[in-house]
């Protein structure tokens with residue numbers, strides 16, 4: 001087996017990113033390097049610092065890399081992704097086949113800003129960059145008004161919203177109003193535990209639903225596929241345990257009649273390239289949530305993921321995921337490292 005190493009890295013975001021589950025100022029993630037035959041494969045565990053998104057935190061993942069035990073899903077996914085990247089690099093094979101598109105349209109995700117002026121400025125920046133699809137983070141008290149303001153300013157802009165599970169099961173009024181405002185979909189209206197109760201009452205006049213936090217694997221789809229207006233799956237490879245598992249989940253979602261798009265978790269270039277590669281294979285005809293590096297950081301750990309024409313993001317090419325950390329930038333961001341050769345990941 002390849003020698004493996006986990007590197008805990010920290011880097012500041014360009015601007016704090018606020019969603020209903022919390023505000024992220026600095027990213028604290030784990031990169032996995034799989035060494036073998038003179039090559040290095042890379043995977044990323046882009047867990048958040050707090051448990052508000054899907055429960056697994058960077059501290060949880062790091063504890064596993066250091067001490068072993070039952071593998072948390074996202075940590076395990078980073079190991080599998082690093083091994084996959086190493087295999088591809090050793091074979092000289094890109095993760096993205098030559099037939100896949102070189103760039104994907106972006107649905108720019110706009111975090112909750114401090115006020116309406118800041119929201120309009122953030123959306124305008126995306127429109128100027130040629131973006132035609134946005135997704136606004138919403139929560140109770142910051143939903144219908146801000147969305148209507150954006151729709152009013154740019155009537156042809158495709159606007160989706162993401163609640164990150166911030167709503168209870170009784171208040172249907174905001175969802176109906178968001179439908180009236182012409183929202184394309186509402187992502188994760190209620191938390192995974194209470195979504196089925198809300199789904200059972202989901203009004204036909206409300207926008208279709210995209211699920212994110214609710215889906216950690218194919219088994220979760222059996223419930224989601226038939227309930228409450230669910231039409232989309234926001235697939236994030238890290239959330240379901242790596243790219244190969246994500247491909248299985250994508251196929252299962254399509255089988256159940258869902259449309260799949262690929263989202264992100266404020267990854268470094270390693271995770272971003274990994275997810276863009278997945279998007280190019282399983283969801284090339286839909287806008288991805290994964291933006292270029294310059295939207296998130298001043299100086300990415302890998303060479304920057306770039307715009308590729310108006311409103312489009314490049315899909316990195318080259319053996320494996322197509323990018324690797326730059327040694328100087330990696331050295332500047334690593335805060336801890338541990339050899340993980342002894343950690344077995346059950347397949």
Ligand SMILES: [Mg+2]
Nearest residue numbers: 162187212234
């Ligand atoms: Mg989401």
